[in-house]
Amino acid sequence: MRRRTILLAVAASLAPAGCGAGPEPAAPAFNDADVMFAQMSLEHIRQGDPLVALAERRAADPAVRELADELRGQWRAEAQAMTGRLTGWGRPLTADPDAGAHAGHGDLHSLRESDIAELAAAGGEVFDRTALSLLLGHLHNGVETARMETAGGSDPEMINLAAATIRIRQSQVQRMLTLLA
Numbered sequence: 001m002r003r004r005t006i007l008l009a010v011a012a013s014l015a016p017a018g019c020g021a022g023p024e025p026a027a028p029a030f031n032d033a034d035v036m037f038a039q040m041s042l043e044h045i046r047q048g049d050p051l052v053a054l055a056e057r058r059a060a061d062p063a064v065r066e067l068a069d070e071l072r073g074q075w076r077a078e079a080q081a082m083t084g085r086l087t088g089w090g091r092p093l094t095a096d097p098d099a100g101a102h103a104g105h106g107d108l109h110s111l112r113e114s115d116i117a118e119l120a121a122a123g124g125e126v127f128d129r130t131a132l133s134l135l136l137g138h139l140h141n142g143v144e145t146a147r148m149e150t151a152g153g154s155d156p157e158m159i160n161l162a163a164a165t166i167r168i169r170q171s172q173v174q175r176m177l178t179l180l181a
Helices: 002-017 032-058 062-089 099-105 113-121 124-152 156-180
Strands: none
Touching: 032 062, 032 113, 032 124, 032 156, 062 124, 062 156, 113 124, 124 156
């Protein structure tokens, strides 16, 4: 009898602490657009990293080096947020390699090894102009992916990240266009 009284007392003490105090809050809702945005953005960052690494080290113009350093820092923070969300959702960090799985995501150009090799072979002003040109295309693709998220995502954190990405990248594109002028 004493054991039953103790168990009832323990059960009663747990109830006010949240056990049985109502439904637990639902996990944040996410959809395929959220997953696609995070996975494609992680790949986008992976592709762009060698480009900004070269620009950080070799750009003749300090403004180009500064922009590359800024992008690298932002990409690290974004990658950490996206990796956390995908992990929390139980989704893979990489997208399905089947090209048919991405038919609705547009045909965005990816940086190729030959692009990075061309940049590595350049020097001085040609290096800077090539780096900025490659970055312009790369950032444009990132903005397009973010727009797909703001139009079709459901996770508020990912939608906010996409909206911030659009604002920041558009500002960076304007700075690059000024540097190229």
